[in-house]
Structures are given as structure tokens and as C-alpha cells.
Amino acid sequence: MIPKSHPRYESLMTRELIIEGVKKGITSTQGLIAQGRGEAFDYLIGEKSKESALHAEKVAAAKLLLAKKPVISVNGNAAALVPRELIRLSELANAPLEVNLFHRTEERVDKIIRHLRTLGARNIFTKSDALIPGLEHERAKVNSEGIFSADVVLVPLEDGDRCKALVDMGKTVIAIDLNPLSRTAQCATVTIVDNITRAVPHISIFAEELKCLKMEELQEIIRDYDNKNTISLAIDEIKNNLECLSNIS
Amino acid sequence: MIPKSHPRYESLMTRELIIEGVKKGITSTQGLIAQGRGEAFDYLIGEKSKESALHAEKVAAAKLLLAKKPVISVNGNAAALVPRELIRLSELANAPLEVNLFHRTEERVDKIIRHLRTLGARNIFTKSDALIPGLEHERAKVNSEGIFSADVVLVPLEDGDRCKALVDMGKTVIAIDLNPLSRTAQCATVTIVDNITRAVPHISIFAEELKCLKMEELQEIIRDYDNKNTISLAIDEIKNNLECLSNIS
Numbered sequence: 001m002i003p004k005s006h007p008r009y010e011s012l013m014t015r016e017l018i019i020e021g022v023k024k025g026i027t028s029t030q031g032l033i034a035q036g037r038g039e040a041f042d043y044l045i046g047e048k049s050k051e052s053a054l055h056a057e058k059v060a061a062a063k064l065l066l067a068k069k070p071v072i073s074v075n076g077n078a079a080a081l082v083p084r085e086l087i088r089l090s091e092l093a094n095a096p097l098e099v100n101l102f103h104r105t106e107e108r109v110d111k112i113i114r115h116l117r118t119l120g121a122r123n124i125f126t127k128s129d130a131l132i133p134g135l136e137h138e139r140a141k142v143n144s145e146g147i148f149s150a151d152v153v154l155v156p157l158e159d160g161d162r163c164k165a166l167v168d169m170g171k172t173v174i175a176i177d178l179n180p181l182s183r184t185a186q187c188a189t190v191t192i193v194d195n196i197t198r199a200v201p202h203i204s205i206f207a208e209e210l211k212c213l214k215m216e217e218l219q220e221i222i223r224d225y226d227n228k229n230t231i232s233l234a235i236d237e238i239k240n241n242l243e244c245l246s247n248i249s
Numbered sequence: 250m251i252p253k254s255h256p257r258y259e260s261l262m263t264r265e266l267i268i269e270g271v272k273k274g275i276t277s278t279q280g281l282i283a284q285g286r287g288e289a290f291d292y293l294i295g296e297k298s299k300e301s302a303l304h305a306e307k308v309a310a311a312k313l314l315l316a317k318k319p320v321i322s323v324n325g326n327a328a329a330l331v332p333r334e335l336i337r338l339s340e341l342a343n344a345p346l347e348v349n350l351f352h353r354t355e356e357r358v359d360k361i362i363r364h365l366r367t368l369g370a371r372n373i374f375t376k377s378d379a380l381i382p383g384l385e386h387e388r389a390k391v392n393s394e395g396i397f398s399a400d401v402v403l404v405p406l407e408d409g410d411r412c413k414a415l416v417d418m419g420k421t422v423i424a425i426d427l428n429p430l431s432r433t434a435q436c437a438t439v440t441i442v443d444n445i446t447r448a449v450p451h452i453s454i455f456a457e458e459l460k461c462l463k464m465e466e467l468q469e470i471i472r473d474y475d476n477k478n479t480i481s482l483a484i485d486e487i488k489n490n491l492e493c494l495s496n497i498s
Contacts (some may be wrong), residue, residue: 019278029268032278036285040428179289181494235495239488245430246484 011039011047013112014081014197021080026112028103031077034157042195043177044238049202052233052245053194055225060154060174060190061093061206062221067152067172071125075102078156078196079112085200087121092207095154096123098146102159104138134165154203156196160184176200180234191227192232260296262290263330270329275361277352283406290427291444293487298451301482302443303475309403309439310342310455311424311470316401316421319344320374324351327359327405327445335405335450336370341456344403345372347395351385351408382426383414403452405445409433425449429483440476442483464466 008087018035020025049057064070072086072095079086079099090097099112116199125146132140132148138160142148153166156176160183166173167187176199185191192199210218267284270276298306313319321335321344328335328348339346348361362375374395381389381397388411391397402415405425409432415422416436424437425448434440441448459467 015279017283018282022278029271030264032281033264033267033285033288036282036287037289038285039282040289043428104494179292181491209366232495235491239491242430242484242488242491246481 001026001144010041010197011144014195015039017081018077021076024080024115025108026115027076028101028108029082030103031075031080034077036179038157038195043237045178045193045234046237046241046243047195049194049198050234050237052230052237053192053199054202056190056192056227056230057194057199057202058206058210059222059225060192061203061210062218063172063174064089064093064095064203065072065207065210066155066215066218066222067085067093067095067150069150070152070154071146071150072097073100073147073153073158074112074116075154076096076108076112076126081197082156083116083119083121085204087116087119088120088206089154089200089207090123092204092211095152096125096146097121098125098143100142100147100155100162102139102162103111104141123129123184125179132162132165132169135162140165155184155188156200158184158188160187163187180231180238185231189227190225191231191234259446260291262349263444264288266312266330267326269364270325273329273360274357275364275365276325276329277357279352280329283326287427287444290487294427294442294483295486295490296444298443298447299483299486301479301486302448303451305439305441305476305479306443306448306451307459308471308474309441309457310452310459311379311467312401312421312423312439313338313342313344313403313452314456314459315464315467315471316342316344316399317401318399319395319401320399321346322349322396322402322404322407323347323361323365324349324406325357325361328364328403330446331405331449332365332368332370334453336365338403338453339370340454341370341453341460344361344401345374346370346468347374347392349391349396349404349411351388351411355391379432381411381414381418383417384411389414404433404437405449407433409436412436429480429487434480438476439474440480440483442480446485 125143127143130143130144130148152172154174163184172189174190176192177185180193374392376392377390379393379397401421403423412433421438423439425441426434429442
């Protein structure tokens with residue numbers, strides 16, 4: 001048992017959730033390595049949501065609310081870490097969920113769908129009857145009514161190639177990625193450099209707050225958004241943190 | 250199969266070795282997360298051994314050669330990633346190996362010992378008949394003739410608490426840690442901020458090169474070594490790399 005007083009309690013609990021996900025068969029072994037990479041970057045941004053991330057999260061909420069066909073993509077790490085939070089956002093933003101795995105097996109897809117349904121998810125795209133152009137077959141599989149035809153896709157923890165392929169299809173891609181230098185971070189329309197465990201609840205809070213706004217007011221929020229600026233602020237934050245951390249030591 | 254032409258071939262092959270280690274039961278699940286953290290920091294230092302790391306590796310070789318009782322500590326990740334390289338260094342520096350796990354189980358200790366022996370290791374401390382002062386029982390277990398009484402310990406990928414406890418015992422601790430800000434990096438006598446897959450072969454190359462030197466000449470190499478400087482150069486390298494990487498994007 002990790003005591004709540006532990007200085008890195010949140011990070012350690014998140015790690016336990018991922019290990020639990022592997023035991024349940026919903027997270028891949030490679031997902032553990034991805035979690036470790038995320039931990040390192042989260043450590044470098046100070047394990048807190050920075051102002052630039054909160055801004056991107058607000059823009060993400062506005063984009064989801066303005067979308068005609070928003071879809072939330074769910075992978076094995078997201079399903080282990082924030083299943084309830086994704087279901088809540090899915091309902092708030094009227095954005096169905098779709099399981100979308102990097103190391104895809106039908107067995108794991110089914111397990112994640114059952115896991116989400118057990119936790120109360122009602123709106124999940126479950127077919128894989130279309131292919132994203134430009135990707136190798138197994139990685140290209142999506143639902144024709146879901147990600148394939150969506151105008152806005154939220155991809156927590158997405159692979160770089162697939163993020164690019166979705167952008168190339170003309171979609172608005174909202175990515176959650178702790179590495180501001182990753183290809184996913186660089187090619188997404190809105191890049192949220194934040195831990196998924198903080199980002200998803202934040203987007204929901206913003207979605208609730210913005211829900212009552214008129215379309216023009218929502219458009220106002222996204223109008224001047226500059227994703228390159230968000231990314232460069234995130235990189236600056238890491239540099240500042242390195243400076244601070246090395247001064248403490 | 251990962252093609253050799255892949256720009257991140259080395260990193261991906263290293264990942265495969267760790268996953269193989271988990272399958273064999275020598276690497277823990279938590280070891281995969283640690284591998285991911287390492288990957289992130291290796292990416293930030295440019296996946297190359299910097300000059301400051303090479304300097305620390307040379308000093309490490311000199312310290313091992315000058316030691317009266319050097320020991321090389323082996324954990325589950327090290328055993329999966331560089332078993333042959335550790336055996337080679339062990340022979341060159343006349344430093345026996347000792348298995349020393351963070352998530353210790355006797356079963357995993359035995360598996361790693363068998364794994365090392367199969368690969369040709371002849372000099373391994375296998376008892377756990379002493380305790381490092383100041384650590385919780387399971388994490389304190391060491392061999393009385395090995396790490397417990399060693400004057401110089403090479404700890405690839407060590408936990409911060411244990412690194413500190415070894416230093417508190419008056420030992421020279423050589424740590425390999427890709428995060429220059431970690432507690433291990435901060436408290437070790439010699440901190441090698443480099444990937445274990447590059448660091449161990451480098452120390453062996455230096456050990457071979459320095460083996461014919463006189464004791465005074467070896468002492469000359471370690472005399473002016475400043476570990477704080479090594480660490481701060483490593484942090485500067487990450488900052489410079491962030492600058493470069495963000496300019497490319």
C-alpha cells in the first residue's frame with residue numbers, strides 16, 4: 001500500500017492502475033513502457049497542469065462541443081487509467097467512444113469494450129469496417145460510422161503515424177501527449193501536454209462550463225488558438241523546470 | 250521484425266530485450282515502466298553518449314581497477330539488457346556480480362543467477378546474509394562478502410534510497426542513471442548519465458585501456474573528477490537538445 005502522504009502518491013497510484021490494466025488484459029506490455037516515458041515527461045513538467053495545457057484543454061472542450069461528429073478514441077492505457085473520466089466526457093460532449101489500439105488484437109478490443117460497458121459506457125462504436133488511408137492494415141482499422149467519418153477526434157496517447165493519417169483525412173485531432181516534441185504532439189490540431197489523468201477531467205470541467213454558451217461564443221474561444229505556441233510554451237516549461245530542479249540539487 | 254534502417258532501431262531493440270526479460274521472469278513489470286522513463290531521458294540526451302558521460306565512464310573504470318573489493322550489482326533490467334557486457338566487465342575489473350533487486354523475490358534472484366551462469370558468469374555472490382543499515386528488510390538484503398563489504402559498487406539503475414544507504418556506509422558508488430535529476434544521480438560518487446547499453450561496454454573499453462597503468466596513473470585520472478560538474482553538464486545537454494529539437498519542429 002502506498003501511503004497518501006508519499007510525495008509522489010499520484011504518480012505511483014497511476015502506475016498501479018496501469019499494472020492492474022495489464023493484469024486484466026486491457027493494457028499491453030508496451031503500454032507499460034509508454035507509461036514510463038509519460039512519467040518522465042510528467043516529472044519534467046512538474047506533475048502539474050500548466051496554464052498552456054489548461055488553455056489547450058479549454059479549446060479542446062470547445063472543439064468537441066462545436067463538432068458535428070466527435071469521437072473519443074480509447075487505447076489500452078487510457079482504458080486502464082481514466083475509463084470513468086472518458087465515459088463522463090463522452091456523455092458531456094455527446095462524443096461516442098471507439099477502441100483504437102496500437103498493438104491491436106480482437107481479444108483486447110473486446111475486453112476493453114466490456115470493461116467500458118461494465119463501468120456504464122452506453123455509446124461505443126464497436127465495428128471495424130473501414131480503413132484509415134496510408135496505414136498498415138491492422139493499424140488502419142476503424143469504424144466507418146465512428147473515427148472514419150468523425151470531424152473531431154480526441155486521441156489520448158496516440159501514435160505519431162496514426163495522428164498524422166487522421167490529420168491528413170482532414171480531421172481536427174485533439175491529442176493528449178506529455179512529450180511536446182513527439183510526432184503526435186507536433187502534428188495534432190490541438191496538443192494537450194498534460195497527464196491524461198488530469199487532462200480528461202479538465203476537458204470535462206470546461207465542457208460543462210461551456211455547454212451553455214452560444215455557437216459564436218464557442219467559436220470565439222477557438223479563433224485565436226495557436227497550437228505551435230502551446231507546444232513551445234510546454235517546451236519552455238520543461239526547460240524552466242530543469243533549471244529549477246538543478247538549482248535545488 | 251524491426252528493420253535495421255529504422256531511425257530508432259537501437260531503442261526499439263532495447264525495448265524488445267526488456268519485454269523478453271519479463272517473459273523469462275527476470276525483469277519485473279515495474280522494470281518496464283522504468284525502461285520507459287529511461288527511454289524518455291535517453292531521447293532527451295540524444296540517444297548518444299556525451300563527452301561528460303564518457304569522462305564519468307573512464308573515471309568509473311579507474312575506480313573499479315583501484316578498488317580492493319569491487320562489486321557489480323545486477324538488477325532485473327540490467328540482467329535483461331546487458332548480461333554479457335556485465336560479465337565481461339566483471340572479469341576485466343575483477344569485480345564479482347551480485348543480484349540486487351528492488352522488487353525482490355527469491356525466485357527472481359535465482360532465475361537471474363541461472364541466466365548469468367548460463368551466459369558464462371563464474372563469479373557471483375549468491376548469499377543474502379547481511380543487511381544494509383537504514384533500509385526496510387527485503388530491500389536491505391545483501392551478501393556479507395559482496396556488496397556489504399565492498400569498497401566500490403557499480404549500481405546500474407539503482408533506487409535512490411538504496412544508493413544513499415550505500416554511500417552512507419562509506420562506499421564509492423558508481424551509478425548509471427539516465428535522469429541526472431534523480432536522487433540516485435544526485436547522491437552517487439560517480440554518476441554516469443548514459444544508457445546502460447552504451448555505458449557498460451564503454452566502462453569495459455576504458456578498463457581494458459587503463460589496465461596496464463600504474464596505480465599512481467590511475468589515481469591521476471580520478472583526482473580532479475567533479476561529479477557535480479558531470480551532472481550539471483548532463484542537465485545542460487538536455488536543455489540544449491530541447492532547444493535543438495524544438496527548432497527542428
